[in-house]
Amino acid sequence: MIVNKSEVxxxxxxxxxxxxxxxxxxxxxxSAALQPAGDNPTGLTWPAHPQWSNFVTAxxxxxxxxxxxxxxxxxxxxxxxxLLFSTLAGYALGNLRMRGxxxxxxFLILGLTIPFEALIIPLYYQVQAIGVLNTQWAxxxxxxxxYMPFSVVWMRAHFIGVPRELSEAARxxxxxxxxxxxxxxxxLARPALSALAIxxxxxxxxxxxxxVVLISDPLSRTVAxxxxxxxxxxxxxxxxxxxxxxIIIVPxxxxxxxxxxxxxxxxxxxxxxG
Amino acid sequence: MTTSIAPRRAAAxxxxxxxxxxxxxxxxxxxxxxCAFVIYPLLTGLxxxxxxxxxxxxxxxxxxxxxxxxFTDPDLLxxxxxxxxxIAFFTIVPVAAGLVLATLIRSMRPGFFSSASQTILFLxxxxxxxxxxxxWSWMYAQTGAVNQLLSAVGLGSLARPWLGDFQxxxxxxxxxxxxxxxxxxxxxxxxxxxxxxxxxxEAVRLDGANWAREFVTVTIPGLRQEIAVLVTITIIAxxxxxxIIYTTTLGGPGRATLVPGISIYRIGFTQSEVGLAxxxxxxxxxxxxxxxxxxxxxxxxSDR
Numbered sequence: 001m002i003v004n005k006s007e008v009x010x011x012x013x014x015x016x017x018x019x020x021x022x023x024x025x026x027x028x029x030x031s032a033a034l035q036p037a038g039d040n041p042t043g044l045t046w047p048a049h050p051q052w053s054n055f056v057t058a059x060x061x062x063x064x065x066x067x068x069x070x071x072x073x074x075x076x077x078x079x080x081x082x083l084l085f086s087t088l089a090g091y092a093l094g095n096l097r098m099r100g101x102x103x104x105x106x107f108l109i110l111g112l113t114i115p116f117e118a119l120i121i122p123l124y125y126q127v128q129a130i131g132v133l134n135t136q137w138a139x140x141x142x143x144x145x146x147y148m149p150f151s152v153v154w155m156r157a158h159f160i161g162v163p164r165e166l167s168e169a170a171r172x173x174x175x176x177x178x179x180x181x182x183x184x185x186x187x188l189a190r191p192a193l194s195a196l197a198i199x200x201x202x203x204x205x206x207x208x209x210x211x212v213v214l215i216s217d218p219l220s221r222t223v224a225x226x227x228x229x230x231x232x233x234x235x236x237x238x239x240x241x242x243x244x245x246x247i248i249i250v251p252x253x254x255x256x257x258x259x260x261x262x263x264x265x266x267x268x269x270x271x272x273x274g
Numbered sequence: 275m276t277t278s279i280a281p282r283r284a285a286a287x288x289x290x291x292x293x294x295x296x297x298x299x300x301x302x303x304x305x306x307x308x309c310a311f312v313i314y315p316l317l318t319g320l321x322x323x324x325x326x327x328x329x330x331x332x333x334x335x336x337x338x339x340x341x342x343x344x345f346t347d348p349d350l351l352x353x354x355x356x357x358x359x360x361i362a363f364f365t366i367v368p369v370a371a372g373l374v375l376a377t378l379i380r381s382m383r384p385g386f387f388s389s390a391s392q393t394i395l396f397l398x399x400x401x402x403x404x405x406x407x408x409x410w411s412w413m414y415a416q417t418g419a420v421n422q423l424l425s426a427v428g429l430g431s432l433a434r435p436w437l438g439d440f441q442x443x444x445x446x447x448x449x450x451x452x453x454x455x456x457x458x459x460x461x462x463x464x465x466x467x468x469x470x471x472x473x474x475x476e477a478v479r480l481d482g483a484n485w486a487r488e489f490v491t492v493t494i495p496g497l498r499q500e501i502a503v504l505v506t507i508t509i510i511a512x513x514x515x516x517x518i519i520y521t522t523t524l525g526g527p528g529r530a531t532l533v534p535g536i537s538i539y540r541i542g543f544t545q546s547e548v549g550l551a552x553x554x555x556x557x558x559x560x561x562x563x564x565x566x567x568x569x570x571x572x573x574x575x576s577d578r
Contacts, residue, residue, distance in 0.1 A: 007378075007485075014378040019394050022457060026397065028419050029409040043422025089304035098297025104305065111312045113562050115514030117535040118555035121542045122315035122322060125329070145311025148304050177296050206402040208517040209535070213543065224402035227521060231408065238412060245408040249401045256400045260393060263400075264461065 026249075033058075033243035041238055051239070058243035062230055063219055068251075070136060071205060071222045077140045079200045082147045083193060089148075090155025091185060095167060096177070105156065111149035116209050119146075127214055138214035139222070143204060151196060158192035159185070191262075198255075198263055205252060223248045316559075323553035328546040340553035350554060353525075353532040354561070356444060357513045360533065363448025364455060364512035369504050371452070372459025377485075377493055379460070380467045395457035403454065407521030410450045411437060414522075437523050443530045450518050455511065459504050463497055470496035502573030509565050513558065534558045 027044065034050035035041040037057065058064075093101045119142075127138040162185065170180040204222070211225025218229030227248060234241035256263055323340050327333035344350050398406060413419045414436035421433035436446040474492045483491065494501075516535035519525060525532035525540070534554060542551030 011378045015391055018375055019391055022394055025409045025413055028413055032412055042417045044419040085304040085307055088300040092297040092300035096293050096297035098294040104301055113566050114559055115562055117514050117516060117538050118559040119315045121548060121551045121555055122319040126315055142311045145307040148308040152304050208404045224404050227404040242412060245405045249405050252400050264392060
C-alpha cells in the first residue's frame with residue numbers, strides 16, 4: 001500500500017483523538033468515583049484527595065460478593081450447557097448432514113434476528129408457570145434457548161470447514177460416531193469453542209433485560225441487572241454510584257484484557273457470521 | 275460384479291439412515307431448548323396478542339384490536355418513530371465514522387500502539403450497556419463533563435441537563451449508542467481494509483486519483499460485506515435498544531426517549547396490558563425483519 005508521510009501523521013492524530021473520546025466517559029466515571037462520597041462533584045476534575053475507600057463502601061453496601069456469586073451461578077450453567085448443545089447440533093448439521101438438516105438450519109436462522117424484547121412478555125408467564133420466576137433459573141433456562149440459533153450456526157460453520165476425509169478415515173478405522181466426535185472432532189473444534197465461550201460469557205454477564213424482568217430481587221440477578229439496584233441505593237451519591245458501576249465493569253475488562261486476542265477475533269468473526 | 279452392488283448399496287443406505295438417526299439425536303438437545311424458549315414463547319406471544327388480559331384474571335378475545343392500537347396510539351407510534359431516529363445514531367454515525375476513521379488510520383503497523391488502540395476502541399463494546407448508561411448520565415448531568423466543556427469554550431449558555439430536556443434527550447441517548455458502536459465498526463473496517471488487494475490502491479494512485487476518489491472506488495466496494503454486516507447488527511441494536519434507555523431516562527422526559535423495548539416493558543408489567551404488549555412485541559420483531567432482510571438481499575446481489 002502506498003502511504004505517504006503526511007497521511008501517517010494525520011492517521012495517528014485522528015486515532016489519538018478517537019481514543020481520547022472513547023476513554024473520556026470511563027475516566028469521568030473514575031474521577032467522580034474518587035470524590036468524597038457526600039459531595040456533588042463537577043464534571044471531569046481529578047479530586048485533590050482521591051477517596052479510594054469509596055470502592056470499598058460501594059462493594060460492601062452494594063452486596064457485590066453476593067451479586068458476583070449470583071452472576072457466576074448463571075454463567076456457570078448457561079455457558080457450558082450452551083456450548084455442549086450447540087457443538088452437538090453443529091456437528092450434526094455441519095458434518096453428519098443428516099436428512100432434514102437443511103430444514104433444521106433454516107428453522108434456527110429464523111431465530112437469529114428475534115429481539116429478546118419481542119419474547120419477554122410470554123417468557124415471563126412461561127417461567128412463572130414452570131415455577132422458577134424470581135430464581136436464577138428464570139434467566140438460565142431462557143438464555144440457553146435464546147443463544148441456540150447463534151451458537152449452532154457458529155459451530156456448524158466450524159464443522160463445515162473440517163475436511164470430511166478426517167471423518168471417513170476415522171470410520172474406516174472402525175470408530176463409532178461418538179468416538180470420532182470425542183477423539184477427533186472436539187480437539188479440532190477448540191478454537192471455535194473457546195471463541196464462542198468468550199462471547200457467551202460476555203453476553204450472559206452483561207445481560208440486563210431478562211434479569212430485570214424475571215428476577216424481582218436485584219441480589220439474585222446478574223451484576224448488570226443489579227445496576228438498577230445501585231441506582232436506587234446511591235441515588236443521592238454520584239461518587240458511590242459511579243464506584244459501584246465501575247466495580248461491575250472491571251471484571252469484563254479484566255477478562256477482555258486476558259483473552260484479548262481471542263476476544264477480538266471472536267467478536268469480529270461473530271459480527272461477520274451473525 | 276452385479277451381485278455385489280445390491281448389498282453394498284443396502285449397506286450404504288442403512289449407514290445413511292443410521293447417520294440420519296444419530297444426526298437428529300445430536301441435534302435434539304439444541305432443538306428442544308430452542309423450541310422451548312424461543313418458538314414456544316413466540317407462539318404464546320402471538321396468541322396473547324389477540325386477547326385483552328391483565329395477566330391474572332380472565333382474558334377476552336379482541337381480534338386484531340391490539341394491533342390497531344399499536345398503529346394508532348400516538349405514544350406507541352412515537353416510540354417506533356424514536357427507534358428509527360436512533361438508527362441515525364446507532365447505524366449511520368458509527369458506520370460512516372468507522373469508514374472514515376479506518377481509512378485514516380489504515381497505516382497502523384502491528385505493534386504495541388496498534389494493539390493498545392484496538393483494545394481501547396473495543397472497550398465500550400465489552401462493558402455492560404447498563405453501566406455505560408450510568409456513566410453517560412453523569413456526563414450529561416447539569417454539573418457533568420459536557421456542560422463543563424461547553425463553559426470552558428465559552429458556550430456556557432448552551433449548558434443544560436441534556437437528558438432532562440425534551441429537545442436534546444433523544445439525540446443525547448443516541449450518541450451513547452454511537453460511542454458504543456463506533457469502535458466496533460472501526461476495528462472491523464480496519465481488518466477489512468487489510469484484506470483489500472494493495473495493488474488496487476496502487477493502481478488508482480498511479481491513475482492520479484485523490485484520496486476521496488480512492489475511498490469511493492476502492493475502499494467502499496472492498497468493504498461491502500463488512501458494511502452490510504455492521505448495518506444489520508447496528509439496526510437491530512437501534513430498534514431493540516433497552517439497557518441504555520432504562521438506566522439513563524426510562525423513556526423520559528415525558529415520552530421523548532420512549533422506544534419499543536421500554537414501551538413493551540411498561541405496558542406489559544406496569545400497566546398489565548399483556549395482550550397489547552405482546553402485539554407490540556410481534557410488531558417489533560416484524561419491523562426488525564423488514565429492515566434486515568432487504569440488506570441481506572442487497573449484500574448478496576452485489577456479491578455476484
